[in-house]
Amino acid sequence: MMHLFTILCGVFHLSAVVRSAAVEQDTGVISVTAGDNVTLKCFYDSQVAMHFSWYRQILGGGPELLSTIYKYDKPTKVSPWMEKNPRFSLQRMERTNHLLISDVQFSDSASYFCGSSHSNIVEFGDGVFLSVEAHLSAVVRSAAVEQDTGVISVTAGDNVTLKCFYDSEVAMHFSWYRQILGGGPELLSTIYKYDKPTKVSPWMEKNPRFSLQRMERTNHLLISDVQFSDSASYFCGSSHSNIVEFGDGVFLSVEGANLKEIDQRPAFKMVQPGSSVTLNCTVHTGSCDDKHSVYWFRQGSLKGILHTQGDRRKQVSTPGSPSQSCVYHLQKVNLSSSDTGTYYCAVASCGDILFGNGSKLLITDGAEEELRILVWLSIIRTGILLLFVTICLLVFLNKNRKKS
Structure with missing residues (x-):
């Protein structure tokens, strides 16, 4: 389970999200005056990383992909988002991918995350908050x-x-x-x-x-x-x-101390094709007063974010405790083998994101299960037979030794 952005917002291939020492960036709060220029620095220390990205999350909103570049892209390549927002640009050098913002506006106030990815694993820095202050002439x-x-x-x-x-x-x-x-x-x-x-x-x-x-x-x-x-x-x-x-x-x-941890249930579920299943994501909080945004992902899914929930939840009380929990559900119907995988929920609240530990879903038809059972029974029967033959052989050898 991890804190992160904040992090995810675009529709992209996301197998896993990791906070890693392999990515270092500016952290904490950077305060600038509207109209200034600012550089948000990002350094990465991975030999295998192939893609490098920048995300931002404005308070109260979802994560937004600003740029993603391939290791061997030309330095002049510009992401579609930056083409529409030319105040933003990249400064790319060996093991660096800095984000430059010119003529900073109030709307640029947000958390910014820099990341690198390899083998469908995205590694993020800790994030930096850009605070844009008013220029008060008076x-x-x-x-x-x-x-x-x-x-x-x-x-x-x-x-x-x-x-x-x-x-x-x-x-x-x-x-x-x-x-x-x-x-x-x-x-x-x-x-x-x-x-x-x-x-x-x-x-x-x-x-x-x-x-x-x-x-x-x-x-x-x-x-x-x-x-x-x-x-x-x-x-x-x-x-x-x-x-x-x-x-x-x-x-x-x-x-947000109220956003403490996430518990996903079930951890593992095996069902037959055509069945339905409900995956639960429980957010343990001090209260349910704070707005949560919930994202559901499947490991290895080309669809990226499978489902987004707003603030629809069920509030439950924890026995013997004044704290409460908010429960979110993802229902999958008419399942097929293509739905097999590990599903993760990510809950965003006030600039923080926590990730669940995943729910593994295995779709298998009855014939395959019966065949698997028969194979195991055959293995067990063979093992028992070998054990019986071994015991008989030992008894026979022991009798011959006594006679001699």
């Missing part, structure tokens, strides 16, 4: 405002405090903005220096999970029961004389 970044910076990772359902300190004697207004990936800045609160501590902004009245902790020279933002939708960049600012001074900003990354 914003002055100043040492007068200090706040949490970098990336703060929290688990859904936790509480978090984003700290902000200001050191200006003349500032009269204090504010918090956030920028959700792919969107523009959003004003959460603005307060006047002499407002009562109980005053609440209109936005926070509608979103009571957000509140302020105000003291002398501080204006902290408190978020309770953090949700996946709270993932964003948060900026704290102060203003005077119509000049807004901002801190460097902090990115709040909400991780």
Whole structure:
């Protein structure tokens, strides 16, 4: 079972997906300003890899294939997707396949995965998240405002405090903005220096999970029961004389602890042609409130993704535990020998993908099974006969030894 993208989205031949040290790429979060250029680096260390690819997954969406190239393709070859999106290009050298994005747009905010494949096994890097921030001409970044910076990772359902300190004697207004990936800045609160501590902004009245902790020279933002939708960049600012001074900003990354593991049943199933079978994919979560996208694959299938499920599921409770599970089904009817194989389910939720351990399906007709049973019976009968003959021979030899 693996975390991954995220990973799969196109219709392609996928026998197995592996996260491997053979593929190294930029990881974590890369923050850029809209309009900048950026290079996402990818190095591979495989002698046998023949195909190299880039995927991306925009939050809330499925994985998207950007490019796949053959080892011996000409350097000038461009994938169909990149022909339609010329801001994206590749920088290919020995053991490298970097992704270049020029004039970065808000819509480019996403997780990017680089991979290599051989023998129908796809090996992926850990992925990198590209965060595109707004270029605010009316914003002055100043040492007068200090706040949490970098990336703060929290688990859904936790509480978090984003700290902000200001050191200006003349500032009269204090504010918090956030920028959700792919969107523009959003004003959460603005307060006047002499407002009562109980005053609440209109936005926070509608979103009571957000509140302020105000003291002398501080204006902290408190978020309770953090949700996946709270993932964003948060900026704290102060203003005077119509000049807004901002801190460097902090990115709040909400991780999906609710998506814990996947259990596939049955592990093995043997049925006759024409029969039907239901494969189950159980996602053990803290709750069923989060949206899951489910993909079904068959090892060695030329069809790639066999079936995609949205958020259709059955919620069940785990006995003796407050946690719950979400169960997804894949029903196969009128089976034939061509349906034989191992089926995998992949569940995507909020930037993460987990893979099941597979359900092996064997389609065999009754005649073949009866013949197999007869063969085994013949082998067993022959073995018993040989054992009996051996015992008789030993007894005979033992009697002759005693007589002599």
